[in-house]
Amino acid sequence: MKGAIFFSSRHGSTEQYAQWISEATGLPMFDVNDANTDLKEYDFLILGSALIFFRLLFRKWVKTNLEDLKGRSKILFSVSGAGASDKLNRWVAASLPTSLLSNMEHVALRGRLDHSKLSWGLRQIMWIGSLFNPDPQASKEERYGFDYMDKASIEPILTWVEKYRSKEASA
Numbered sequence: 676m677k678g679a680i681f682f683s684s685r686h687g688s689t690e691q692y693a694q695w696i697s698e699a700t701g702l703p704m705f706d707v708n709d710a711n712t713d714l715k716e717y718d719f720l721i722l723g724s725a726l727i728f729f730r731l732l733f734r735k736w737v738k739t740n741l742e743d744l745k746g747r748s749k750i751l752f753s754v755s756g757a758g759a760s761d762k763l764n765r766w767v768a769a770s771l772p773t774s775l776l777s778n779m780e781h782v783a784l785r786g787r788l789d790h791s792k793l794s795w796g797l798r799q800i801m802w803i804g805s806l807f808n809p810d811p812q813a814s815k816e817e818r819y820g821f822d823y824m825d826k827a828s829i830e831p832i833l834t835w836v837e838k839y840r841s842k843e844a845s846a
């Protein structure tokens with residue numbers, strides 16, 4: 676059974692998670708922006724995307740590849756500032772077709788925001804956003820950045836891959 680990781684990252688934390696998952700599972704990883712790879716080559720997929728401005732970064736790629744994605748077993752991981760919550764689930768649901776989302780598990784991972792890597796314009800946007808954020812902790816994080824990178828948090832994804840592989844091996 677062939678599997679692969681397809682990810683979309685803006686500032687590297689989703690790519691770092693993809694790298695950790697790739698090292699732990701031996702699966703190849705592809706940036707959705709570079710990939711000339713055909714999804715049809717794979718039986719199962721790990722899909723990872725950064726969450727930027729309340730939406731998954733790779734939503735357009737998903738739309739373009741919807742038919743090929745639908746026919747395969749898959750798991751989604753999002754990488755965001757917000758942790759697992761109703762708010763995050765709403766953003767994810769607004770990014771993907773229900774028909775796709777209802778057929779895959781979603782694992783919420785937390786990423787990193789380093790203001791020194793942002794453009795001046797983006798830093799201003801984050802600062803203004805922080806003034807209107809009703810959640811005091813999230814507002815602070817928006818203003819000063821955060822680092823929640825945690826290798827151990829990929830565990831549910833590794834478990835899913837193991838289960839998938841052993842189910843297929845015994846079929």
Ligand SMILES: Cc1cc2nc3c(=O)[nH]c(=O)nc-3n(C[C@H](O)[C@H](O)[C@H](O)COP(=O)(O)O)c2cc1C
Nearest residue numbers: 684685686687688689725728729755756757786787
């Ligand atoms: C421009 C920008 C917008 C963001 N918007 C959100 C957001 O709406 N909700 C959230 O939880 N995190 C938000 N974040 C935090 C990112 O999800 C977090 O930094 C994540 O680790 C980014 O992944 P990447 O490093 O792979 O690009 C935002 C970050 C940036 C830079």
